[in-house]
Amino acid sequence: MTWNLGRSRLLGAPLREKRGTAQIAMLAICLSLSACSGGDSGGNDDDDGEDPAPDYDWSALRSTLDSYVPDTVSGYAFNLNVDDVSQFTQAGGDISVDSSVLTASATKAPSAAAILTLVDLGLLDLDEPVETYLQDSIDWPFAKRSITMRMLLNHTSGLQTAPDCLSEAVTVTMQECVQEIADAALGFLPGTAFSYGGGSYQVAGYIATVLSGQTWNDFFDMALAEPLDMQSYQFFGDENPRVAGGGTTTADDYRHFQQMFLNGGVYEDRQVLSADLIAEMSTDQIAGRLKLGMPLDRNDFPGYAFGWWISSPELHPGSTGPELSDPGLFGAVPWLDLDLNYSAVSLILSDTDTGLDIFSTARGLILDELLGTEESAQP
Template sequence: MNLCTRLTGACAVTLLMAACADSEPVGDLVPTQWVELKAGLEQALPADATGYVFGLIDGDRIAVRTAGGDLRIDSIVPIASATKAPSAAAILTLVDAEQLDLDRPVADYLGDVVDWPALKQPITMRMLLNHTSGLAPEPGCLDENVTTTLVECVQQIADAPLRFTPGRQFQYGGGSYQVAGLVAERISGKPWERFFATALGEPLGLRDYHFLGDANPRIAGGAVSSLDDYLRILQMFMNDGVHGGRRLLSEEMVALIRSDQIAGLQKRGTPLDRDLYPGYAFGWWFSDPALHPGSPGPEFSDPGALGTVPWIDLGRDYGAVVLLVDGPQAGLDLWNTLRPLILRGLDEAPA
């Protein structure tokens, strides 16, 4: 594996913004049906944005692959919180394998590697993956992925005060996912990147999806991806946990992922409008139906702080992702612009 696909160190930012120099250019796939979508994407892109990469899945096929600005279709970009849904899915494979119980105290899996306080004993994996644990949402160790280990980061999280009684509220962040990642390491006996590759990366054929920071990878927000890799992830979620004829998540697990895990809970510290995105489950936000007129939904999304937004609309059987290196509002604005254009394109599809 060359440096282009394993991005670490000081050169990461430069490499993330462009495709690897030794790769062959990949052409756009924009059929006539989707020309209006491409034009809308170009017009809505912020003037100061580096560029974009976009892909659309229509049913069981990739319908659009395109890029603009300084990015190419095979560019590898940091996806920030769009990492959450894939990370959660990898961990949920352990539940399917009956190696992990979502409602068992995580302390049972940590052993003596972390001094886990009695006050935090009720915290379960379900709470960790749905931001209802009460743990510090953004501990400082999330940004210490070279000098701090994952175990040390989890110990810092364990030592920090609880924000609320576990299971009683929702507060979005990355702290809980660090603990979940360490649990996955302990159960699998593999470091996080190797675990993720075994659980999802290799079965999906991912080539460019990796986590920055070997010692303390940011489980909830530290991945980089190419368009093709993320489209494979979306295809698995859309196809009820199956990819390439291989089942990676059980039907029961897929149904759980599509079931709101925070209904009735007080929401605090949420980056999205809590009325427009009222539900959440294992990395996916649930949209209010008013956001996508023309589709019965449900619609799920996993927006990232740098602008990447993947989403799935089961009502119209499509999935899409826009990869950006800009900011969260740019990604959300593009998403809102593209939704009606996608629905119009689907309506115009040949019978």
């Protein structure tokens, strides 16, 4: 059986050499923050013989990002892509453009996309009870037998949101962690409410390992990182990597994932994910459900789909959207706009509120430049 759409590798094929544990740890601390240096580049990539891209002016964005250092954040890395052209890349403070930064919850959308490749392969049905795929490796309680992969990836399963085992990447196996989650009481009847957390994603990731016969790290590498040429993307831990929040990446590598999404699942002529699944990931999955656990403002981010928050239209005036984002605990915020065909990612090591502030401010400046008007000014 081939791995993913038209891919010639077989399940279990050798993977590219991994970084060692110590090096991954260094990357997650921003390549030893004190050793990182800033860098920037900007402008339009128009050397391929095609019509040149519009002559945008990103000077306001550049100066605004720099204004956050060092009083608000110690450093940042930022990348902006418009119409499949890298428009603006900049870093400042103790983070460089090549720094691999812990993204926390901004890991969810890539993890969900990797798991969804199993749907394209015909190995997984989003609406089939997950017990079907556990192959007796987990003692799955009767009360949880209606839970589906769709529920797991959209936080509507009712499973424990923050089990202790998520913090045990070395001493506990992924199977043991999933059994702990399975044994815990339900927070609500599956499918009836939304409660954000990492427990359901750990179960979803474990199912991917069962179906693929690989570890999570190897599965993610084969399903997403290699076809997207995401050289830096790594997860903490081999035994029990945190599927919903343990990813580290550079801004440029995350851009590859965003561009695949904007291109309807295609990256450099490779169909990594089907257009139908990209559409699923862009369509609100929690409408009409009770929202019990909301880490973000429910008015600003009323929708959610497979790792992506869906913004309120008032936040991106001049664009019909949808605008999708995946903010993380330490302030990493990747986002993309399917109407204006642009993506951006901001990586910092601070907190969610600071990350959202940079996101909001940068978004306004980007919309002003793309639309050529002031209608994108934030209220």
